Amino acid sequence: EAGVTQSPTHLIKTRGQQATLRCSPISGHTSVYWYQQALGLGLQFLLWYDEGEERNRGNFPPRFSGRQFPNYSSELNVNALELEDSALYLCASSLAGKGNYGYTFGSGTRLTVV
Amino acid sequence: DAKTTQPTSMDCAEGRAANLPCNHSTISGNEYVYWYRQIHSQGPQYIIHGLKNNETNEMASLIITEDRKSSTLILPHATLRDTAVYYCIVSPWGSARQLTFGSGTQLTVLP
Numbered sequence: 586e587a588g589v590t591q592s593p594t595h596l597i598k599t600r601g602q603q604a605t606l607r608c609s610p611i612s613g614h615t616s617v618y619w620y621q622q623a624l625g626l627g628l629q630f631l632l633w634y635d636e637g638e639e640r641n642r643g644n645f646p647p648r649f650s651g652r653q654f655p656n657y658s659s660e661l662n663v664n665a666l667e668l669e670d671s672a673l674y675l676c677a678s679s680l681a682g683k684g685n686y687g688y689t690f691g692s693g694t695r696l697t698v699v
Numbered sequence: 700d701a702k703t704t705q706p707t708s709m710d711c712a713e714g715r716a717a718n719l720p721c722n723h724s725t726i727s728g729n730e731y732v733y734w735y736r737q738i739h740s741q742g743p744q745y746i747i748h749g750l751k752n753n754e755t756n757e758m759a760s761l762i763i764t765e766d767r768k769s770s771t772l773i774l775p776h777a778t779l780r781d782t783a784v785y786y787c788i789v790s791p792w793g794s795a796r797q798l799t800f801g802s803g804t805q806l807t808v809l810p
Contacts, residue, residue, distance in 0.1 A: 589742075618797050628743070628800040635795060643797075675742050679795075687733070688798060690742025 587612070589678050589691035597697045598666050606661040606694045610678030616640075617659040618679070618688065619651060623672040631674075634659055666698045703787045708805040711781075717774040719804050721787030724768040729791045732763060733798070734772045736783040743786065743800070746772065750792070777808045 590609045598604050610617050619631040630643040634653035642649075648664040657678075663670055673695050677688040704722040711717040723732065734746040747754055747761045749770070754761045760773040774781055786803040790796070 616795055620800075627802050628737075630797045630799065633795075633797045640795070641797060673740065677742070687745040687748065688735075688743070689745070692742055693740075 589676055589689050591674075591676050591691035591694050593694060594692070595695045595697070597699060600666055600668060600698055602666050604663045604666055604670075604696055606663075606674050606676075606696070608659045608661070608676030608678075608691060610657050610659070610676075611689055614678035614680050614689070615657050616679045617653055617657065618677045619659070619661050620675045620677070621645075621672045622675060622693075623669070628675065632661065663696070668698050671696060671698045703789060703801055705785070705787050705801065705804045707802065708807070710807050710809055711774075711777045713779060713808050713810050714776055717777040717781065717806055717808070719772040719774075719785050719787075719806060720769065721772070722769045723787070723789045726767050726789050727791070730789045731792050732761065732767075732770045733788045733790060734759070734761065735786045735788065735798075735800070736781075737786070737803070738780075738783040746785075777806075779808050779810065782806060782808045 592607045616635040618633050620628040622628050632651050633641045637653050651661040653659045673693045675693045677690045679688045731748050731750050733748040735743040737743040747759050749761045763770045784803040784805050786800050
């Protein structure tokens with residue numbers, strides 16, 4: 586069974602540009618969660634999608650947005666990039682609430698803003 | 700979700716048991732204790748979870764006190780590859796809400 590896959594692995598952008606990060610959940614998982622982890626810091630919750638809908642978002646500005654597609658894959662968009670957006674962005678999927686709990690994380694996308 | 704408190708860091712000798720404590724004094728009756736770990740720059744990995752009984756799997760054992768206000772994750776024979784940040788999280792079973800990760804415990808296994 587394929588795990589959670591994220592692409593790209595690394596992304597370098599210039600301040601002010603837009604970044605798009607992608608996540609494919611484990612087959613059958615309908616919930617996708619996005620987290621930001623800046624260097625040396627903990628995981629900060631960004632967004633949660635389930636069944637195509639945004640269910641919750643963390644304390645991040647509106648320039649962080651995303652969506653979930655009918656196949657449950659997800660996209661995270663970061664507009665007007667700032668230097669402090671440089672971080673590891675992690676995606677996790679789960680069947681939470683449907684009898685099987687526990688997140689499976691991808692390996693992340695390392696975003697560097699220069 | 701209930702808040703957890705963990706030591707910032709711990710060391711353990713290779714081959715010895717690593718015992719990682721977690722306090723969750725405000726845990727509710729329907730909240731489970733979950734443990735994840737994150738090896739440097741990788742995505743966190745699920746380890747184990749439990750409600751009130753002790754649990755064991757191929758990776759670790761989880762001991763939850765009778766009053767459920769604290770728990771201990773035990774890695775029976777720590778190896779260098781167990782060096783990671785270990786997160787203790789409490790959350791209701793079946794809740795689809797996002798898990799909230801605290802600062803965790805940096806476990807360093809020493810040769």
